[in-house]
Amino acid sequence: MPNSNKLITINALQEHSNENPSGVESQNWQYQLSHCIKDFKALCEFLQLEPKNIPFSDHASQEFPLQVPIAFAKRMRKGDYNDPLLLQVLPVAKELVKTPGFVTDPLAEAQAKKLPGLIHKYKHRVLLTLSGACAINCRYCFRRHFPYSENSIASKQWQDILGYLKQDATIEEVIFSGGDPLASSDARLANFMADLAQIPHIKRLRIHTRLPIVIPDRITDKLCQMLNSSPLECVVVVHANHANEFDINVSQAISKLRATGAMVLNQAVLLKGINDTVEAQKALHSSSFSAGALPYYLFVLDAVQGAAHFDIDDQQAQKLMRELQAVLPGYLVPKLAREIPDKPNKTLLSI
Ligand code: SF4
Numbered sequence: 001m002p003n004s005n006k007l008i009t010i011n012a013l014q015e016h017s018n019e020n021p022s023g024v025e026s027q028n029w030q031y032q033l034s035h036c037i038k039d040f041k042a043l044c045e046f047l048q049l050e051p052k053n054i055p056f057s058d059h060a061s062q063e064f065p066l067q068v069p070i071a072f073a074k075r076m077r078k079g080d081y082n083d084p085l086l087l088q089v090l091p092v093a094k095e096l097v098k099t100p101g102f103v104t105d106p107l108a109e110a111q112a113k114k115l116p117g118l119i120h121k122y123k124h125r126v127l128l129t130l131s132g133a134c135a136i137n138c139r140y141c142f143r144r145h146f147p148y149s150e151n152s153i154a155s156k157q158w159q160d161i162l163g164y165l166k167q168d169a170t171i172e173e174v175i176f177s178g179g180d181p182l183a184s185s186d187a188r189l190a191n192f193m194a195d196l197a198q199i200p201h202i203k204r205l206r207i208h209t210r211l212p213i214v215i216p217d218r219i220t221d222k223l224c225q226m227l228n229s230s231p232l233e234c235v236v237v238v239h240a241n242h243a244n245e246f247d248i249n250v251s252q253a254i255s256k257l258r259a260t261g262a263m264v265l266n267q268a269v270l271l272k273g274i275n276d277t278v279e280a281q282k283a284l285h286s287s288s289f290s291a292g293a294l295p296y297y298l299f300v301l302d303a304v305q306g307a308a309h310f311d312i313d314d315q316q317a318q319k320l321m322r323e324l325q326a327v328l329p330g331y332l333v334p335k336l337a338r339e340i341p342d343k344p345n346k347t348l349l350s351i
Helices: 004-017 029-034 040-047 058-063 155-167 186-197 221-229 248-259 278-291 314-325
Strands: 113-115 125-131 173-178 204-209 233-239 263-269 294-299 335-338
Touching: 113 155, 125 155, 155 186, 173 186, 186 221, 221 248, 248 263, 248 278, 263 278, 278 294, 278 314, 314 335
Parallel strands: 125 173, 173 204, 204 233, 233 263, 263 294, 294 335
Antiparallel strands: none
16 A cells, blocks of 8 residues: 555645645645655655665654655755755664764753653743644754653643642743644644733743744744734744755744744754854854844754764864854854753853
8 A cells, every 4th residue: 555645745746846836835834734745755856866875764764754844845955965954854874873872861851841741940941842743853853752742731731831830930931842832723822822921920931943944834924913912022942053944935934023022043953964164154143143033052962862973072063163253243153052961051162
């Protein structure tokens, strides 16, 4: 029997490659989310690549599936096996190598879990894994082994979370994370935001999301109205690692977010072979700023099992940052940081 996902994907790609106006990218964000590319051969066909020339691993893909939205795949260079966007999503055999020190929960989030879906690690902030779904599966993701099924937030869990937030008046900020929190519907987000706004000591809402980058159509008018009318101070932290991730649609999505009054920041991960040169970093942060997102953090890789081939040692990272400082104005230089379990905050790496 043919795989139905594969058929959907190939049909979607055919619509797209024929520039058919009813193609995937012209549909709403939910449609685009449900028609991401999940089939390796279909991705190769779309990018004009020979599958046999790629060290694709079916086993790695079974552990953490290949998934990429068409709107993002369109920004990959056709015929380029080393495209920096492609390398972020391609399941390869190197992921199966067990590297000492690389573990399934590199940030020890299990220890900081207070309730299903709620992580309380730092003072005054809590993080909610609002949705286990992502539009794109990034191979370096520190939550690639996260037990989302044990942390889903249905009505009962949400009431428990509200109880937790209400009884701790030191909590000032709630972070919607995931997965990708914007994989949730606008209606679900609106309910959550309205409940949070009723808690007097909650001042800020932060949303960590890759969706404005990978499916810019996710930034709907309804979502913008919700952000605009919320009494909470809203911060949206997007996630792009390479200048090529920005295009006109991403810029428009970020402009819409900024027009709500939300602050928009970008955080990135330093990744070997993808953005580990001064030129790539300079272009990334310049493009991010031009699109409307101020560079925020550049994280060194979290030691998650399956991602060791992206790792860069600290000395190299610090050298890169020193060189970057010399070619960018200070406001475009992100903070080089790592998250260390048990520390009360992110740890900045001196440069
Ligand atoms: S949580 Fe973020 S980094 Fe991880 S796979 Fe999803 S979009 Fe990528």
